[in-house]
Amino acid sequence: MTGFAYIRGVTTIELDPLLCNGCMMCIKVCPHPVFEALKRAVAIREPDLCIECGACALNCPEDALKVNPGVGCAAAILKGWVMRSKPDCSC
Amino acid sequence: MRQMSFSKNRRREKAVNTSDVPAVSTHLGLIDRLGRWRVRWGIGRNRYRVPPGLYRVGTPDPSSPVLVTANYKLSFDALRSELQGVDAWVLVLDTMGVNVWCAAGKGTFGTDELVRQVETTGLAEVVSHRKLVAPQLGAPGVAAHEVRRICGFKVVYGPVRARDIPAFLESGMRATDDMRRVTFSLGDRVEVVGVELAWVVKWVVPIVAVMVLLAGGESILDRTRTGMLTSSPILAGVLAGVVLVPIFLPWIPGRALSLKGAILGAIVVGAVLALTPGVHSVAASIQVFLLGTAVASFLAMQFTGATTFTSPSGVEWEMRRALPLQIGAAVIAGGIAVVRIFGG
Numbered sequence: 001m002t003g004f005a006y007i008r009g010v011t012t013i014e015l016d017p018l019l020c021n022g023c024m025m026c027i028k029v030c031p032h033p034v035f036e037a038l039k040r041a042v043a044i045r046e047p048d049l050c051i052e053c054g055a056c057a058l059n060c061p062e063d064a065l066k067v068n069p070g071v072g073c074a075a076a077i078l079k080g081w082v083m084r085s086k087p088d089c090s091c
Numbered sequence: 092m093r094q095m096s097f098s099k100n101r102r103r104e105k106a107v108n109t110s111d112v113p114a115v116s117t118h119l120g121l122i123d124r125l126g127r128w129r130v131r132w133g134i135g136r137n138r139y140r141v142p143p144g145l146y147r148v149g150t151p152d153p154s155s156p157v158l159v160t161a162n163y164k165l166s167f168d169a170l171r172s173e174l175q176g177v178d179a180w181v182l183v184l185d186t187m188g189v190n191v192w193c194a195a196g197k198g199t200f201g202t203d204e205l206v207r208q209v210e211t212t213g214l215a216e217v218v219s220h221r222k223l224v225a226p227q228l229g230a231p232g233v234a235a236h237e238v239r240r241i242c243g244f245k246v247v248y249g250p251v252r253a254r255d256i257p258a259f260l261e262s263g264m265r266a267t268d269d270m271r272r273v274t275f276s277l278g279d280r281v282e283v284v285g286v287e288l289a290w291v292v293k294w295v296v297p298i299v300a301v302m303v304l305l306a307g308g309e310s311i312l313d314r315t316r317t318g319m320l321t322s323s324p325i326l327a328g329v330l331a332g333v334v335l336v337p338i339f340l341p342w343i344p345g346r347a348l349s350l351k352g353a354i355l356g357a358i359v360v361g362a363v364l365a366l367t368p369g370v371h372s373v374a375a376s377i378q379v380f381l382l383g384t385a386v387a388s389f390l391a392m393q394f395t396g397a398t399t400f401t402s403p404s405g406v407e408w409e410m411r412r413a414l415p416l417q418i419g420a421a422v423i424a425g426g427i428a429v430v431r432i433f434g435g
Binding site: 004005006007008010011012025028029030031032033049050051052053054055058059061068069070071072073074075076077078087089 | 193195196197227228230231232233234235236248251266268271272273275340341346347348392393395396398399400401402403404405406407408409410
């Protein structure tokens with residue numbers, strides 16, 4: 001385990017191993033060591049390190065990855081609750 | 092011979108006149124450094140932009156790499172200042188003055204804008220290759236395979252940090268694992284503390300000023316002392332939540348930022364109470380303790396937005412648990428204050 005550990009067991013990232021073509025694009029775009037390269041596919045090694053930025057899912061040409069993307073920012077989520085809209089960061 | 096030169100001229104006419112592409116220096120001048128200092132204080136941050144489009148660094152030719160960035164001037168400066176000795180084209184996307192990572196999250200640093208800039212700048216006429224080096228943190232907004240399908244350019248994700256770009260280019264566009272990882276070093280965290288403090292000062296100073304104005308006392312010194320004491324839970328909360336939590340982040344127990352904030356808030360406010368013996372009654376001590384801890388916890392929770400490792404699911408998880416406790420503690424503290432003022 002490297003990097004900072006955040007809340008366990010809550011991230012929404014999912015991989016359908018049957019769809020993965022092993023292009024490794026997800027490993028290239030992920031800013032944390034979430035994925036592990038297998039021989040001809042990837043596996044999710046550390047889902048708790050996922051920050052749900054959505055880069056892997058967007059760059060997966062086979063739609064093998066699913067994640068509910070967003071920003072991990074309390075102010076943005078609070079604003080979303082108050083305005084009854086999607087979380088929006090003003091940064 | 093005539094025929095040849097004719098066709099050459101025609102080609103040149105069709106091609107983009109690359110001498111029109113503005114050149115930028117890799118050196119940051121005084122104005123750039125002052126500008127950086129200014130926006131770090133939150134002054135005019137939303138207007139600190141460069142015009143989108145194509146730029147050149149050094150003396151690029153059609154085979155030189157194309158580096159993509161955002162039109163937040165701080166991002167643009169961070170990139171160009173690392174390109175000493177590099178000949179490259181720089182393609183600046185219109186992210187409305189927002190940095191790469193945040194703009195990618197919003198989608199303004201995205202597939203559509205990237206394709207649009209490739210087309211409006213006539214990039215296909217400027218370079219002979221079909222490769223774009225996009226910053227890795229732009230990936231939440233850019234679908235590489237879509238960019239290729241639409242405009243024929245292959246997106247290669249470069250390193251997270253601009254300073255690794257020369258090494259990345261030299262190694263034939265291969266990023267090491269370290270270049271791909273987002274870190275959050277003590278230096279990074281201290282820099283964020285400065286930015287957060289600049290923002291927090293804007294509302295803490297008026298609160299303290301009001302407390303001093305409302306305070307009773309014989310002399311100005313007396314009133315200032317009383318006012319500062321009244322606002323001590325807020326000042327302690329700011330110190331713990333905005334300064335100490337980011338700095339001591341990896342060493343504070345707990346995973347939730349709100350918990351880390353509550354722990355340090357309790358320690359700081361406990362120290363304040365211990366250092367001012369006899370000043371507060373038992374009820375007032377409880378009031379100060381609850382409010383200080385709640386403020387520290389709330390402000391530390393806000394720090395989630397500045398970190399590099401929090402997920403929205405995680406932030407929501409801790410907010411649903413911490414926010415009722417923070418509000419509850421503040422309400423009880425307020426209740427005690429009301430009873431002390433009007434009931435005593």
